[in-house]
Amino acid sequence: MSVRYVSEIVEGEYPLWQRVLFGLPDTYDAWRWFFSHDIAAGGGGGTEVVTITVHPDEYVAHCNASRVTRDMASFRNFARLKHSTQNGADRV
Numbered sequence: 001m002s003v004r005y006v007s008e009i010v011e012g013e014y015p016l017w018q019r020v021l022f023g024l025p026d027t028y029d030a031w032r033w034f035f036s037h038d039i040a041a042g043g044g045g046g047t048e049v050v051t052i053t054v055h056p057d058e059y060v061a062h063c064n065a066s067r068v069t070r071d072m073a074s075f076r077n078f079a080r081l082k083h084s085t086q087n088g089a090d091r092v
Contacts, residue, residue: 002047005079006038007054016056021075052079 009017014028025031039049059078060070068074 004047004049005083006035006049006051007075007079008035008051010053010055013056020056020060021070021072023072050079050083052082054078054082058082 009028009031011028014024014031018024025034039051054075059075062068062078062081063070063074
């Protein structure tokens with residue numbers, strides 16, 4: 001079984017995320033709709049979906065340190081990197 005990691009945003013941090021990450025929906029509720037769709041789409045074919053809460057400060061620090069562009073691709077990839085770091089497999 002494969003695992004797909006999905007970045008989750010805390011509602012209280014959403015206004016900050018809108019300043020940090022271009023292209024987010026206008027409201028947190030709209031974000032939750034996309035997030036739910038992402039989870040549903042990613043869980044097909046026996047794939048386990050694991051949500052990882054990502055905070056703006058840690059994401060920005062990672063992007064700056066790694067010289068990674070702050071965009072939706074790096075945001076999505078950060079969930080996997082954060083999970084790996086928390087479990088000692090890799091370093092972010």
